[in-house]
Amino acid sequence: MIRCSILLRMGLKKEDDSVTWSMVSNRHFLSLRLISFFQLGFINKGSRACHLNRATSDVMEVIKMALLKLKGVTKIYQQGKIEVPALRGIDLIVEEGEFTTIFGPSGSGKTTLLNMIGCLDKPSSGSINFGNKELVNLDKKNLAMIRRHNVGFVFQSYNLIPVLTAFENVEFAIRLINKHNKNELRDKVMKILAAVGLEGLENRKPNELSGGQKQRVAIARALVKEPKLVLADEPSANLDSKTSEEVLEVMVKMNKELGTTFIFSTHDPLVMDYARRLIEIRDGLIAKDQRREQDAVLN
Numbered sequence: 001m002i003r004c005s006i007l008l009r010m011g012l013k014k015e016d017d018s019v020t021w022s023m024v025s026n027r028h029f030l031s032l033r034l035i036s037f038f039q040l041g042f043i044n045k046g047s048r049a050c051h052l053n054r055a056t057s058d059v060m061e062v063i064k065m066a067l068l069k070l071k072g073v074t075k076i077y078q079q080g081k082i083e084v085p086a087l088r089g090i091d092l093i094v095e096e097g098e099f100t101t102i103f104g105p106s107g108s109g110k111t112t113l114l115n116m117i118g119c120l121d122k123p124s125s126g127s128i129n130f131g132n133k134e135l136v137n138l139d140k141k142n143l144a145m146i147r148r149h150n151v152g153f154v155f156q157s158y159n160l161i162p163v164l165t166a167f168e169n170v171e172f173a174i175r176l177i178n179k180h181n182k183n184e185l186r187d188k189v190m191k192i193l194a195a196v197g198l199e200g201l202e203n204r205k206p207n208e209l210s211g212g213q214k215q216r217v218a219i220a221r222a223l224v225k226e227p228k229l230v231l232a233d234e235p236s237a238n239l240d241s242k243t244s245e246e247v248l249e250v251m252v253k254m255n256k257e258l259g260t261t262f263i264f265s266t267h268d269p270l271v272m273d274y275a276r277r278l279i280e281i282r283d284g285l286i287a288k289d290q291r292r293e294q295d296a297v298l299n
Contacts, residue, residue: 067228067261068094068117073126075112075284086112087123088284094263096228099255101264101275109284110265111233117263118231119147131228148176152222152230152260156237158214160206166193166217167202173221192220195257196250212243216250223254232264236271248274 073090076083087109094100102110115121116128119135122143128135131150135143152173153159160169170189193202196216206214215235222230232251236244252274255262264271272278280288 065095065097066093067096067098067131068092069127069129070116071127071129073113073116073123073128075109075116075121076124085284087116090126090284090286092279092286092289094261096261097255097259098277099252099262099275100277100279101266101272102279102281103266103272104281104287106267108281110281112284113281114231114233114263114265117229118151118153119143149225150228152225152227154215154218154222154230154232154235156234158206158211158218158238160214160217160221162206165203165205166198166209166213166220169206169217170220170224174224177225189220189224192224193217195254196220196223197246210243211239212247215239215243215247219247219250219254223258223260226258227260229261229263232262232266234266234268235264236266236268241270244268244270 070090070092073087073092074085075087076085078084090109090113102113104110112121116123117130119130122136126136130146133146135146138146161172164172167189170193171185174185174188190199190202193199196219198213198216198220201209201213204213206217209217215238218235219230230251235247235251239247248271251262254260264275266272276292278288278290278292279286
């Protein structure tokens with residue numbers, strides 16, 4: 001009763017996302033119990049005020065950290081008269097700063113799920129909340145604006161523009177959001193290229209770069225606009241193991257330094273080794289969701 005009472009006062013209702021309810025009520029039950037005991041007069045105000053403030057702050061921090069919420073997300077493709085379900089009801093919360101890998105066999109729904117999260121496609125049913133904005137009812141123009149400003153993409157085939165230099169490929173992404181003057185733009189692009197290990201290579205075109213260098217350009221292009229989320233679809237698929245490890249180290253560094261949330265879709269065990277959260281998809285459903293301690297992750 002006490003737990004429910006406090007959650008309701010915080011604005012969470014029974015019909016809200018069950019994952020959110022469970023996360024807040026279980027993970028922070030002690031903090032919530034402290035608050036409720038105070039409100040019921042079981043704790044002396046003067047002697048426990050600092051503990052109450054800390055508990056309240058702790059709870060509010062967790063709620064604030066939810067970047068992405070999916071509830072009951074389905075996707076059905078129509079092939080003639082046949083309906084082909086790709087996603088069968090996905091419930092998922094992703095917090096800010098996560099480094100998460102989605103894995104599963106071919107056809108399990110990994111790429112479809114990334115497309116939903118990245119505003120590239122709409123679900124057949126369910127809801128997707130990104131940065132406290134509901135996406136399902138937005139039109140293509142508004143979805144494109146969210147994608148342009150808040151989501152970066154890293155593809156297995158790099159998708160660089162062949163006639164542009166590394167600098168120009170990265171610059172192109174930030175020009176689309178028109179946030180900086182010419183000098184600020186150049187400084188920002190050069191800084192991110194240096195951060196991913198491409199200092200001195202900014203004037204080379206894609207055909208003058210190795211596979212690993214091309215993927216670093218793609219990472220820089222995804223990060224230069226300071227997105228809340230980076231989606232990487234099989235980013236190591238065209239790289240050898242040594243280069244894959246180097247590229248993943250760059251992403252880990254950017255995740256730690258910038259706080260950018262990364263979600264990968266992959267078959268590669270090496271990518272999974274770096275993930276702090278592993279989500280297995282099978283037959284369009286989440287089969288397993290495992291968080292790992294920092295010291296269990298490959299450094």
